[in-house]
Amino acid sequence: MRIVATKQTTVDDIVEQAKGAGQVAAKKMFGEYGLYCDGKLVALVCDETLFAKPTEAGRTYLGSVTEVSPYPSAKPYFLVAGERWDDADWLAELIKASAAALPAPTRKRSSERSNKSIS
Template sequence: MATSLQYIEFVCAQIKGVGEIRYKKMFGEYMVYVNNKPILLVCDNTVFVKKLADISKQMQAAQTGFPYNGAKEHYILDIEDIALSKEVIGILEEVILIPKSKKSQKNQKL
């Protein structure tokens, strides 16, 4: 079951105010970017975040799962807990880097 547009819009509404939010559809699922950084992975109407030590305290009670076949295990973020979601996103936004564009990577190879 792919993530519905209605659910991804709900996710974005829940985290309003954490920065510039946008989402991108990828293979029927979505990546949510905060300030151009890939922060949330939304698959099957479930919100996933990378299992990073920086958020282990906040996510200690969270369930874990695999967003898709072949993926590493992720935390499942309770997006309805707005305070927790914004706290986790705030931490991740500080430690996750903006991905390099394919165009700039291509130019570096030349």
């Protein structure tokens, strides 16, 4: 059950605050947003709330964490308090630490074509 749809301005603000982490971008996913740093999915923005992908580096950086599912049936992510978004250096460090702890994104392979001839 969706509480409130995330506004584009919220996502734009988060991306702007986190830009010190590297190449930060947001992509619309399933009606909400995925936050990427250097091609790695590092967080979700759902219901006007920021959820960082759980990593040991993120846990260490945050100290005390609250784990919450960003949407029904999702694995828990780290809840990032809204007042922390205004601290660009703090947010960029969280995003950078999370991205560094995640594996490089895998490239999607194009589907292999069958060499069957049509008779």
